[in-house]
Amino acid sequence: MIGEIGQFSLIVALAFALVGATLPHVGAHRGNIRLMALADRAVLAQFLMAVTAFAALTYAFVTSDFSVVNVAANSHSLKPMLYKISGVWGNHEGSLLFWVLILTLFGALVSWRGKNLPLRFRSRVLAVQSLLVVGFLSFILFTSNPFLRLDPAPLDGSGLNPLLQDPGLAFHPPMLYLGYVGLSIAFSFAVAALLEGEVTPLWARWVRPWALLAWTFLTGGIALGSWWAYYELGWGGWWFWDPVENASFMPWLAATALLHSAIVVEKRDALKSWTILLAIVAFSFSLLGTFLVRSGVITSVHAFATDPARGIFILGFLGLVIGGSMALYAWRAPKLVPGGLFGIVSRESGLVLNNIFLSTFAAVVLVGTLYPLFVEAAGAGQITVGPPFFEFAAMILMSPLIVALGFGPLLSWKRGKLSRAAQIAFPALVVALVAATVLVWKTSGGYVMTAFGFGLALWLLASVLLEIAGRIKLWQAPARALSRLTKSSRAQWGMSLAHGGLGIMLLGITISEAFTSEQLLVMAPGDTATVAGYDFKFDGVAPVAGPNYSAVRGFFEVSENGETMTTLMPEDRVYTNPVMNTTEAAIYPLLPGDLYAVVGEAAGAGRWSVRLYFKPLISGIWLGAIMMMIGGILSLSDRRLRIGMPAGKRAVVSVKQPLQSEGAV
Amino acid sequence: MQRFVPLIVVAVLVMLFLGMMLSDRNPNEIDSVLIGRPAPEFSLPSLAEGAAPLTTADLKTGEPVLVNFFASWCVPCRAEHENLMILAGKYRVPVIGIAYKNEADKARGFLTELGNPFSKTGLDLDGRVGIDWGVSGVPETFLIDGEGVIRYRHWGPIVGSSLEERLLPQLEALQ
Numbered sequence: 024m025i026g027e028i029g030q031f032s033l034i035v036a037l038a039f040a041l042v043g044a045t046l047p048h049v050g051a052h053r054g055n056i057r058l059m060a061l062a063d064r065a066v067l068a069q070f071l072m073a074v075t076a077f078a079a080l081t082y083a084f085v086t087s088d089f090s091v092v093n094v095a096a097n098s099h100s101l102k103p104m105l106y107k108i109s110g111v112w113g114n115h116e117g118s119l120l121f122w123v124l125i126l127t128l129f130g131a132l133v134s135w136r137g138k139n140l141p142l143r144f145r146s147r148v149l150a151v152q153s154l155l156v157v158g159f160l161s162f163i164l165f166t167s168n169p170f171l172r173l174d175p176a177p178l179d180g181s182g183l184n185p186l187l188q189d190p191g192l193a194f195h196p197p198m199l200y201l202g203y204v205g206l207s208i209a210f211s212f213a214v215a216a217l218l219e220g221e222v223t224p225l226w227a228r229w230v231r232p233w234a235l236l237a238w239t240f241l242t243g244g245i246a247l248g249s250w251w252a253y254y255e256l257g258w259g260g261w262w263f264w265d266p267v268e269n270a271s272f273m274p275w276l277a278a279t280a281l282l283h284s285a286i287v288v289e290k291r292d293a294l295k296s297w298t299i300l301l302a303i304v305a306f307s308f309s310l311l312g313t314f315l316v317r318s319g320v321i322t323s324v325h326a327f328a329t330d331p332a333r334g335i336f337i338l339g340f341l342g343l344v345i346g347g348s349m350a351l352y353a354w355r356a357p358k359l360v361p362g363g364l365f366g367i368v369s370r371e372s373g374l375v376l377n378n379i380f381l382s383t384f385a386a387v388v389l390v391g392t393l394y395p396l397f398v399e400a401a402g403a404g405q406i407t408v409g410p411p412f413f414e415f416a417a418m419i420l421m422s423p424l425i426v427a428l429g430f431g432p433l434l435s436w437k438r439g440k441l442s443r444a445a446q447i448a449f450p451a452l453v454v455a456l457v458a459a460t461v462l463v464w465k466t467s468g469g470y471v472m473t474a475f476g477f478g479l480a481l482w483l484l485a486s487v488l489l490e491i492a493g494r495i496k497l498w499q500a501p502a503r504a505l506s507r508l509t510k511s512s513r514a515q516w517g518m519s520l521a522h523g524g525l526g527i528m529l530l531g532i533t534i535s536e537a538f539t540s541e542q543l544l545v546m547a548p549g550d551t552a553t554v555a556g557y558d559f560k561f562d563g564v565a566p567v568a569g570p571n572y573s574a575v576r577g578f579f580e581v582s583e584n585g586e587t588m589t590t591l592m593p594e595d596r597v598y599t600n601p602v603m604n605t606t607e608a609a610i611y612p613l614l615p616g617d618l619y620a621v622v623g624e625a626a627g628a629g630r631w632s633v634r635l636y637f638k639p640l641i642s643g644i645w646l647g648a649i650m651m652m653i654g655g656i657l658s659l660s661d662r663r664l665r666i667g668m669p670a671g672k673r674a675v676v677s678v679k680q681p682l683q684s685e686g687a688v
Numbered sequence: 689m690q691r692f693v694p695l696i697v698v699a700v701l702v703m704l705f706l707g708m709m710l711s712d713r714n715p716n717e718i719d720s721v722l723i724g725r726p727a728p729e730f731s732l733p734s735l736a737e738g739a740a741p742l743t744t745a746d747l748k749t750g751e752p753v754l755v756n757f758f759a760s761w762c763v764p765c766r767a768e769h770e771n772l773m774i775l776a777g778k779y780r781v782p783v784i785g786i787a788y789k790n791e792a793d794k795a796r797g798f799l800t801e802l803g804n805p806f807s808k809t810g811l812d813l814d815g816r817v818g819i820d821w822g823v824s825g826v827p828e829t830f831l832i833d834g835e836g837v838i839r840y841r842h843w844g845p846i847v848g849s850s851l852e853e854r855l856l857p858q859l860e861a862l863q
Contacts, residue, residue, distance in 0.1 A: 300694060307698075320708050334709045342702040349695040356691040393701070400707055 026091050029079025030170040033120075036072035036127070037160040039065050043153030047146035048218075059146035066130035066149050069156055073127040077111075077120055080169050084111050090176035093117060093169045099182040101571045109193035110183045115317060115333075116169035118196060122313075123159045125204040130156070133208060133233070140229060147215035148208075155207055158340045166333045185572065185598035185605050191251035199244030199271060203309035205237025206274060209281060210306035213299045214348050217355040222295040224362075227288035230302065232659055234285065238278040239655030245271050246648030253641075254608045261644060264413040266321045269392040270312030276385035277305035280378045287371050290436060292362030294375065299359065300352060301382070307345045308385070314341050320396065366438040373431030380424040387416045418472075425479045425529070428522060429486035433493065447493050451485035476533030483526035487519050517658025524650025531643020535616070540637045547630045555637035557618060558582045559591075564622065564631060572598040574607075577622035577631060581611065588613075591620040617641050721822065722838045727755070727830070728820040732810030735787060735795055742810030746784065748836040752862040753782045755830040756806070757818060759790040760798035762826045768845035769802045775851075776805035781859065786810045788818050788826050829855070833862050 043065025050058025080093070084107050089095040097114045098107055112121040130152040137145050163169065186192070212230040216222045248271070253261040262268065281301040287294040315321055318334030365371040391408045398406050429451055433444040459478030462470060492498065494515065495507035540555035548563035562578035574596040581588050591609035598605065611618040616639035623632040722728070731743045747753055756772060758765040776783045785806035787795035792811055799806070812818055821830065824843075831840040840858040842850070 296691075304694070314705070318705065318709060320705055335706075338702065338705050338709065342698070346695065346698050346702065349698050353691045353695050393704070396704060396708060400704055 025079045025082050026088070026170040026172065029076040029083075030168065032072040032075040032079070033123075033160060033164055036069050036076070036123075037157065037164065039068040039072065040153045040156040040160060043069065044150050044157050047150040047153075051143050051147055051150075051218075056142065059142050062146035062149035062153070063134045065153055066127065066134050069153065070127040070131040073120075073124045077124045080117060080120060081108060081111050083170075084108065087180065088176075089178070089180050090173055091169075092171040092173045095173055095177050095180045097183050098180040099571065100179055102183060102188070103570055105190070105193055106183060106188045109187070112196050112200075113183055113187045116163070116167045118200070119159060119163050119167055120169050121197065121200055122204060123156060123163065125200055126152070126156050126159060126207060129205060129208050129233075133211075137229070144215060144219060147218055148211045151211040151214045151218075152207065155211070155344065158344065162333075162336055162340065166336050182571070182598070185596070185603045186255065188571075188598070189251060189255055191247055191255070195244060195247040195251055197244075198240050198247055202237050202239075202241025202244050202278075203271075203274060203312065205233065205240055206278060206302075206306040206309050208233040209237065209278075209302040210348070213302035214351065216299060217348075217351045220355055220358045222288065222299060222359050224289045224292050227285040227298065231282065231285045231289070234278060234281050234302070234305075235655055235659055238275070238282055239652050239659070241271070241275050241278060242648055242651050242655065245275060246645055246652075250645050254610055256606065261641075264391075264408075264410045266392050267312065267316055269388050269413075270308070270315050273385050273388055273392075274305050274308035274312065276381050276388070277301055277308055280381040280385070281305050283374045283377050283381075287365075287374050290363075291365050291371055293365065293371070294378075295361060296352075296356045296359040297378070299356075301378075303345070303348045303352060304385075307348075308389075310341050310345065314338060363437075365436075368434065368441045369439045370431060370434045370436045373427060373434055376427045377424065377431065380420050380427070384416065384420045384424075387420065388413065391416070422475070422479060425483050425525070428525070429482050432490045432518065432522070433486070447489055448486050451482050451489055454485040455479065455482035470537055473533055473537040476529060480526050480530040480533060483529065484523060487523045487526065491519055513657045513661030517654040517656075517661065519654070520657065521651045521654030524647040524654060526647070527643045527650060528647025531640045531645075531647060535638045535641035535644070538639045539641075542635045543632070544635070545626045545630050545632050547628070552635055554635045555616075555639075556583060557588075557637060559620065559635050561631075561633065562590075563629070567594065569596070572596045572605075575622065575625075577609075577620070577633065579609070579620050579633075579635070581618055589618070591618060593620045593622045595622050595624075612642050615639055722830075723841065725838060726836050727832055727838050728817070730810075730817045730820065732786065732812055732817060735785075735792060735799070735809035735811055739808075742784065742786070742808050744836060746808055747832045748834065749782070750834040751782070752834060752839075752859060753784055753807075753832050754859075755784045755786060755832060757786050757788045757812075757821070757823050757826050757828045758795075758798075759788050759826045760794040761790065764845035764847075765798075765827045766802065767847050768827055769805070771846045771851045772805040773803055775846075775855075776807070779856075779859070782807040784808045784810070786812050786817065788812050788823065789815045831855070831858055831862065 043062055046058045047062035047065075050056070050061065080091075082088075083091045083094050084098055085104070087094065087098060087100045087107070089098075093114060093116050094110075097117070098110045102110070111117045130149055133145070133152070134149060137148075140148070209230055212226065212233070216226055245268075248268070249261045252263070281298065284294050284298045284301055288298050314334075314337050317337060320334070391412050394408050395406050398404065429448055430441075430444050433447050434441075435443075455478040458481040459474040462474040462477050466473075491508075491511075494511065495504045497504045542552055542554050544550075544552055546552065546561040548561055551558050551560045553559070558581065560580040560582070562580055564575050564577045567574045567576045574594040576592050576594045579591040579593075581591060589611045591611055593609035594607040596605045596607060597603070606621055606623075609620045616637055619636040619638055621634040623634065626632050727744060727747055729744050731741050733741050747755070754775065772783055775781045783805050785799075785804075785808075787809065789812070790798075791813070795809075795811065799809075810817070815823075821828075827845050829842040829846060830838050831842070833839050839862060840855075842855055844850075846855055
């Protein structure tokens with residue numbers, strides 16, 4: 024019964040979406056206010072129906088209703104409650120329903136928060152959003168019904184993939200989806216602007232908070248996924264340039280570029296058609312990712328069970344949405360004439376430079392990800408494009424970006440002086456050079472690339488601090504510096520935090536890649552191994568029983584100079600439904616780095632194969648990501664105050680007289 | 689013209705994906721690099737007690753043979769077993785079975801239960817021979833010509849239409 028309610032809600036939602044996707048356009052075309060106003064009600068109704076359907080599926084999972092195929096295939100009565108719930112989006116059908124839920128949620132949010140948008144424009148935006156809902160709902164209803172019944176119902180379910188039974192992974196997909204789907208708003212704003220044939224600075228101001236929100240979730244989702252890979256897969260790696268990882272990285276790069284180019288639109292009324300294109304591309308990358316994991320075109324740990332019919336459907340939808348919006352772009356782009364001008368040396372140019380590097384990198388990742396497909400399609404055999412390619416590209420393209428990132432925020436708007444910025448940034452250069460030299464010297468000439476990365480990270484961190492110092496006039500008027508510091512806007516703090524987060528992340532990547540100590544050993548109880556000065560004493564293993572798995576747990580007493588610090592307890596688990604082996608690495612984060620232990624197979628005579636690592640500064644990767652997220656949230660909380668301003672005169676005035684605080688994302 | 693570039697890129701990508709999906713391919717299947725090369729050298733104890741060990745020489749009999757990697761713990765192996773019986777019985781192809789990462793008594797039990805299509809058997813307990821052959825999982829079946837050269841690799845179980853449409857044509861081409 025509950026299942027049928029869910030399915031019925033989806034059908035009703037589709038009807039509302041069809042209405043919402045068509046009539047408001049008619050209204051906008053004819054100037055009919057009532058038809059336009061329909062958009063708001065349509066998105067709200069879609070949202071309520073999607074909530075109902077999602078609640079129905081969640082109920083089926085929570086109560087282990089195995090008469091629903093989806094529950095029987097992906098859940099099990101013995102599973103802990105958290106994973107019963109996360110099982111809702113841990114499968115193809117449920118995750119699509121989750122997409123629709125968020126898609127309609129964002130539509131409803133735009134309707135709610137966007138009361139100051141002109142009705143005509145808002146109805147266009149919501150109609151485009153409704154069209155996306157139509158596509159995804161049809162996909163669900165015609166190819167992937169989550170409420171399909173099974174008769175007779177099995178006694179128990181076949182269980183969720185054990186790799187997905189993990190707190191990190193319970194929240195990785197929802198975060199990522201919030202990011203992917205959040206970009207749909209930027210897309211809808213862009214398409215609406217193209218339909219209206221006009222992009223104003225006000226447009227950029229409206230779209231930026233949404234892009235920033237999506238970017239923040241996307242950052243969190245990607246970081247959570249890489250953290251999960253780090254402790255669950257048990258090889259100490261955290262990023263593998265897997266096609267689907269790349270598929271999440273490309274929208275992130277595009278969204279990052281969008282955030283920065285939208286600033287130029289807002290400040291200088293320039294770069295308009297480029298920004299529109301980025302908004303479309305960012306969401307297109309999200310769709311591409313969804314397509315890649317569901318079509319069976321590529322192989323990846325992330326791939327869902329595939330079905331050709333689904334692949335064809337989603338490809339058709341993809342072609343329609345992306346192709347349609349790109350055609351619209353090709354038609355309308357000539358109308359988007361840039362307004363303001365800016366000098367070659369200016370903050371705006373810095374942002375353009377940022378966009379060039381980020382979008383080039385996104386393009387390179389796209390080519391690298393799809394290149395094997397092109398080669399195979401050309402009949403030239405099978406190849407893979409591996410980490411060396413992507414790492415080389417990252418190094419070549421991101422290094423100049425980070426150098427420029429140090430300078431950018433120090434330049435003035437419109438017409439800056441490089442000499443002045445260079446003067447401010449000089450100490451950062453010194454810090455970077457000293458750091459790099461010290462590293463080369465300490466490692467007796469080796470690690471040139473590591474020294475380079477280390478230098479870049481410190482350059483970035485130092486220039487972020489110098490920018491703050493310059494902003495509060497720490498050197499010129501130190502007496503009032505503190506009060507200036509507290510008066511800095513949240514957007515400015517957001518920028519500093521996000522940029523600093525990138526520096527911390529780079530530091531973590533560079534140092535952990537170069538200086539990880541690793542030992543692969545066969546140990547008997549009582550043996551001690553020394554890794555990077557830490558003594559790991561193996562105290563044997565013990566069997567452990569979990570709710571739906573049994574495990575072997577190893578014990579490692581770690582000490583430094585005879586002082587016991589902790590006991591690491593890695594596990595090797597065997598899940599029962601379905602039968603599968605997983606590794607749970609034991610990690611103990613310390614200030615200088617992570618202690619990391621994995622227990623593997625029994626090697627006979629009470630001995631076990633183990634892997635022990637010391638990974639210096641690796642937490643910096645996730646610390647950096649958290650800083651970026653906090654930066655995003657801070658900036659959002661600032662922007663909300665300004666976005667909440669009444670429409671009309673004041674909003675327009677503030678466009679012409681930008682606040683001092685607009686330096687940030 | 690510039691403004692048409694994104695549209696063209698999208699069109700090209702859609703065509704590529706469509707082509708990929710309409711073609712009969714499995715992204716998990718990796719072409720074997722061993723095609724056209726002599727089978728890797730090996731020597732394995734036989735599953736039958738007291739029988740001579742299985743070696744590379746057993747592949748060079750002057751007529752095509754099939755080498756099938758199987759295991760009692762592998763469900764798809766059960767599914768394709770009937771077709772191996774047909775190949776050995778109806779088509780009179782010598783099939784050599786290599787038990788991959790399988791204990792001898794369990795592998796023997798598997799053959800007792802389902803019937804033994806194999807003219808000779810070998811036991812690859814630690815999977816070393818499987819690594820040399822580039823086996824990515826069981827079952828996998830290799831077609832060897834009379835001179836001991838690998839001519840075709842069948843990835844995954846021989847079930848459904850794959851016996852008649854994929855394996856047999858390869859076999860007939862050799863005979």
